Amino acid sequence: MILAANPASTGLSWWHIIRLGLIQTCLGGIVVLTTSTLNRIMVVELALAATIPGFLVTIHHVVQLARPRIGYGSDVGGRRTPWIIGGMFILGLGGVLAALGTTLIPKHYWLGLLISALGFFAIGVGTGATGTSLLALLAKQVAPERKPAAAALVWFMMIIGFAVTAGIAGQFLDPYSPERLMAVTGAVSLLAIVVTLIAIRGVEPTNQVIKPNTTDAPPEKGAFGAALAEVWQDPQAKVFTIFVFVSMLAYSAQDLILEPFAGLVFGRTPGESTQLAGVQHGGVLLGMAAMAISTSLFKSRGAALLRLWIRGGCLLSAVALFLLCWGGLTSPTWPLEANVFLLGTANGGFAVAAIGAMMVLASAGQQKREGIRMGLWGAAQAIAFALGGFLGTVAVDVTRYWLDDPAISYGLVFACEGVLFLVAASLARHIHIANWGSGQRDHVPSFGDIALAEAGEGGIR
Numbered sequence: 001m002i003l004a005a006n007p008a009s010t011g012l013s014w015w016h017i018i019r020l021g022l023i024q025t026c027l028g029g030i031v032v033l034t035t036s037t038l039n040r041i042m043v044v045e046l047a048l049a050a051t052i053p054g055f056l057v058t059i060h061h062v063v064q065l066a067r068p069r070i071g072y073g074s075d076v077g078g079r080r081t082p083w084i085i086g087g088m089f090i091l092g093l094g095g096v097l098a099a100l101g102t103t104l105i106p107k108h109y110w111l112g113l114l115i116s117a118l119g120f121f122a123i124g125v126g127t128g129a130t131g132t133s134l135l136a137l138l139a140k141q142v143a144p145e146r147k148p149a150a151a152a153l154v155w156f157m158m159i160i161g162f163a164v165t166a167g168i169a170g171q172f173l174d175p176y177s178p179e180r181l182m183a184v185t186g187a188v189s190l191l192a193i194v195v196t197l198i199a200i201r202g203v204e205p206t207n208q209v210i211k212p213n214t215t216d217a218p219p220e221k222g223a224f225g226a227a228l229a230e231v232w233q234d235p236q237a238k239v240f241t242i243f244v245f246v247s248m249l250a251y252s253a254q255d256l257i258l259e260p261f262a263g264l265v266f267g268r269t270p271g272e273s274t275q276l277a278g279v280q281h282g283g284v285l286l287g288m289a290a291m292a293i294s295t296s297l298f299k300s301r302g303a304a305l306l307r308l309w310i311r312g313g314c315l316l317s318a319v320a321l322f323l324l325c326w327g328g329l330t331s332p333t334w335p336l337e338a339n340v341f342l343l344g345t346a347n348g349g350f351a352v353a354a355i356g357a358m359m360v361l362a363s364a365g366q367q368k369r370e371g372i373r374m375g376l377w378g379a380a381q382a383i384a385f386a387l388g389g390f391l392g393t394v395a396v397d398v399t400r401y402w403l404d405d406p407a408i409s410y411g412l413v414f415a416c417e418g419v420l421f422l423v424a425a426s427l428a429r430h431i432h433i434a435n436w437g438s439g440q441r442d443h444v445p446s447f448g449d450i451a452l453a454e455a456g457e458g459g460i461r
Contacts, residue, residue, distance in 0.1 A: 011143035012203065017150045019199040020134055021157035023084065026192035027130055028161025030095045033169060033188055034123055035060065038102050038116075045176055046105055052113070054390070056098070056120045061386030063124025064379060071132045071375025072224050080140075080371070081204045083133035088196040091126025092189030094119045099185035103178035124382075130196075132378050135355075136370040137204060139362035145299045148306055148356035152292035155352050156285065231372055236432060240361055243427040244354065245380040247314060250420035251347055252388030254321070257396050257413060258340070264406040265328045266336055279337050283344025287313065288352045290345075295356070303433040306353050306360070311428040313350020318421035320346055325411035325418070360433050392417075 012020075039053040074083045101116030134154075142150050169184050231237050258280070262273040291309045295302045320343035327334030358377050362370040392413060399409035 011146070012138070012141045012150075014146075016203045017138070017142065017146070017153060018157075019203055020138060021154045022199045023088070023130065023134055023196050024154050024158040025161035025164075026088065026195050027091065027127060028158040029165035029188055030091050030192055031123070031127060032162045032165050033185055034095050034098045034120065036166065037169065037173070038098055041102060041176065041181065042105070046102070048105070056116055058386050058390065059117060059120040060124040060127065061382045063121055064128040064382035066125065067128045067132045067375035067378040067382065068228055068372050069224055069375065070129050071136060071371030071373070071378075072227055072369070073371070074133050074136060075227075075369050075371040079204060080133040080137040081200055083129050084137070084200055085196060087126045087129025087131075087133065088193055089126070090122050091130060092193050094122025094124075094126055095185050095189045096182075097122060099181050103181060128375075128378065128382075132371065132375045135359065135378070136362065136374045139359040139370045139374060141205065142359065144360060145302055146296075147359040148295040148302065148353065149292040151356035151359055152288045152352045155355060156288055159281070159285070227369060227372055228376070231369055231376060236361060237373060237376065239427060239430050240357070241376055241380050243424055243431065244358075244377050245384045246420055246427065247350065247354065247424035248381045248384035249388045249391075250317070250417045250424060251351065252385045253392035253395075253417050253420075254343075254414065255392070256389045257392050257410060260396075261324075261328065261406075261410040261414075262336060265410060266332065266334070268336075276337065276340050280340050280344035280347075283341040283346075284348030284351075287345040287348025287350075291349045291353050291356075303360075306356055306433055307428070307431060309349050309353035310357060310431065311350075311425050313346050313348075313353060314421045314425035314428060316346035317343060317350060318418040318425070321414045321418035321421065325414040328407040328411050328414075357431060357433055361431075 035057050039057065042048045042053045070083065070087075074080050077083075096119070098116050098119030101112045101114070101119055104112030104115060106112075138147070138150055138154065165188060169188060172184050173180055232241075259273040259276060262268040262276055268276070294309075295305050298305060320339060323339050324336075324343070327336065327339060358374065362373040395413045395416070396409055399412050400406060403409050
């Protein structure tokens with residue numbers, strides 16, 4: 001006899017999903033303050049080398065390698081709510097510590113850096129705990145046909161957190177002072193914790209019944225290594241992990257080089273190049289909305305559409321990057337804004353479709369381990385983001401050292417990103433998702449079969 005959720009449950013309502021999205025909004029609000037605002041203050045107001053905030057942000061990404069362990073802990077406990085709340089408390093504390101360390105740097109340099117590093121470490125832990133547990137809760141409790149749209153909604157609300165916090169906090173930070181920074185950061189962190197406590201209340205089902213021989217119960221306690229190995233032996237989990245890493249590496253590598261590319265190659269002013277970020281985000285939102293609407297309207301074809309968005313988004317992202325390369329090399333009048341909008345649309349469509357697929361695949365397998373699966377894929381995404389931005393800038397610097405033409409340097413990097421997206425599209429061919437309502441999946445080949453098939457086909461297609 002083991003505990004299982006009441007089978008009468010029909011899954012989370014849209015109101016519950018929106019409430020969970022509010023938690024993602026809070027998470028995004030704290031993260032944007034620490035990874036964007038503190039980055040600017042350290043470089044501009046404190047005149048520190050850009051590598052210092054870059055290293056601190058990398059800490060927050062690398063720490064998220066602990067996501068599988070966090071997800072396993074929530075699997076064993078059987079409830080996600082304590083992990084979501086605890087993660088938000090740690091995230092809020094990390095934001096305050098990071099801001100405190102920043103204010104101490106001018107007078108107590110090493111002490112300030114140490115406290116900032118501790119703060120970014122806590123930010124990584126808190127983001128991993130809250131984000132992984134929230135997605136695991138959605139994967140377990142949301143009806144399959146709603147998962148793609150739910151993923152789009154939750155991701156959209158996180159972007160709203162980025163935008164709203166950056167806009168409002170920016171107004172209160174001017175003119176800059178250490179006291180203002182601490183007040184704004186403290187207020188955002190406190191508000192995020194309060195909203196999380198209110199939003200999560202009553203969302204996760206607590207009614208439990210005794211039901212023998214079910215696979216829908218929390219897994220029995222056991223060694224984390226054995227649980228991780230069990231998930232890794234699933235060919236779908238393995239392929240999807242590699243897909244997430246490759247696609248997100250390509251996705252993030254252009255983050256820090258797109259605006260300099262616009263200035264150096266196309267002569268855009270700082271204001272004009274900054275506006276490109278808005279154009280790109282507009283495309284991202286369009287891609288997300290189109291994916292969510294299409295999978296909601298055509299539920300009978302939902303799984304096929306999800307796979308189409310994943311692979312098609314990767315292929316279209318590759319095309320957009322190759323066009324950026326071509327435009328920079330051939331024409332100073334290239335429609336850069338339209339090209340960047342196309343890149344954003346493709347990125348948004350494939351990224352949110354991938355998250356929807358995560359939520360569907362997290363519930364797959366003989367013994368359901370939503371937390372550890374989400375943690376594994378979240379760790380792959382985090383390390384890809386940590387490497388992507390860094391490797392993108394390094395690649396540009398290295399190529400510019402040997403080449404006099406910045407258009408060639410940036411073009412080579414964009415072309416490499418495009419190739420990575422083609423590799424991701426090839427991997428996406430082997431992602432198999434359950435058909436809505438059928439509970440059945442397509443035949444799932446072994447990882448060895450996939451490797452042999454790729455070799456026999458002569459590479460990517």
